Amino acid sequence: xxxxxxxxxxxxxxxxxxxxxxxxxxxxxxxxxxxxxxxxxxxxxxxxxxxxxxxxxxxxxxxxxxxxxxxxxxxxxxxxxxxxxxxxxxxxxxxxxxxxxxxxxxxxxxxxxxxxxxxxxxxxxxxxxxxxxxxxxxxxxxxxxxxxxxxxxxxxxxxxxxxxxxxxxxxxxxxxxxxxxxxxxxxxxxxxxxxxxxxxxxxxxxxxxxxxxxxxxxxxxxxxxxxxxxxxx
Numbered sequence: 001x002x003x004x005x006x007x008x009x010x011x012x013x014x015x016x017x018x019x020x021x022x023x024x025x026x027x028x029x030x031x032x033x034x035x036x037x038x039x040x041x042x043x044x045x046x047x048x049x050x051x052x053x054x055x056x057x058x059x060x061x062x063x064x065x066x067x068x069x070x071x072x073x074x075x076x077x078x079x080x081x082x083x084x085x086x087x088x089x090x091x092x093x094x095x096x097x098x099x100x101x102x103x104x105x106x107x108x109x110x111x112x113x114x115x116x117x118x119x120x121x122x123x124x125x126x127x128x129x130x131x132x133x134x135x136x137x138x139x140x141x142x143x144x145x146x147x148x149x150x151x152x153x154x155x156x157x158x159x160x161x162x163x164x165x166x167x168x169x170x171x172x173x174x175x176x177x178x179x180x181x182x183x184x185x186x187x188x189x190x191x192x193x194x195x196x197x198x199x200x201x202x203x204x205x206x207x208x209x210x211x212x213x214x215x216x217x218x219x220x221x222x223x224x225x226x227x228x229x230x231x232x233x
Contacts, residue, residue, distance in 0.1 A: 009052035010108040013045040017115040018083045019060035028115040040118035059083035097192045117183040138191040138202040143178040153177040165199040182215035
């Protein structure tokens with residue numbers, strides 16, 4: 001029987017950062033106030049004090065070298081088949097978690113942190129972790145009230161779990177529509193391993209204010225992110 005190596009800290013951060021970004025080229029390492037944007041995600045993970053390791057999964061040697069420079073671990077180059085527009089976050093994180101399992105490293109919790117997330121509120125970030133470890137939810141992550149930032153929305157149950165993910169906006173009560181913040185997802189090791197759906201009633205959400213997140217897809221989004229970081233952080 002394998003003897004698994006459990007860290008004193010029961011969580012690992014995994015940052016998915018591929019090279020390709022069609023709408024905003026080089027987004028994941030684009031300079032943001034003098035440093036590659038991924039630096040801020042790594043820094044936030046470190047400042048949280050929750051992780052025994054910060055692992056970056058990337059298909060780019062350039063991103064790998066930048067990530068290592070800022071103190072993250074890069075233990076493999078992500079396969080090309082997991083590095084295109086059609087591959088979702090679940091598949092990417094599951095691949096990294098499977099890698100860890102094969103190396104006999106298990107953690108109770110895994111947090112996927114997107115590389116463009118300098119606005120992370122650490123108090124709320126730690127709160128998500130506490131909710132997850134003290135419940136039976138598969139995932140916990142932040143959302144914000146409906147804004148026209150994309151064509152996908154989340155409908156919530158009264159207990160702040162996810163009812164469904166939808167692109168329909170005909171509901172009369174738009175207050176029930178929320179956006180995924182695009183910052184991070186806390187989840188159990190087994191949920192990522194088994195590729196469990198993020199958008200079900202087994203996922204709990206917390207709320208962010210309008211000044212705490214920008215889902216960056218365009219140059220305009222990037223400028224808004226810089227404005228919020230400068231004025232609120």
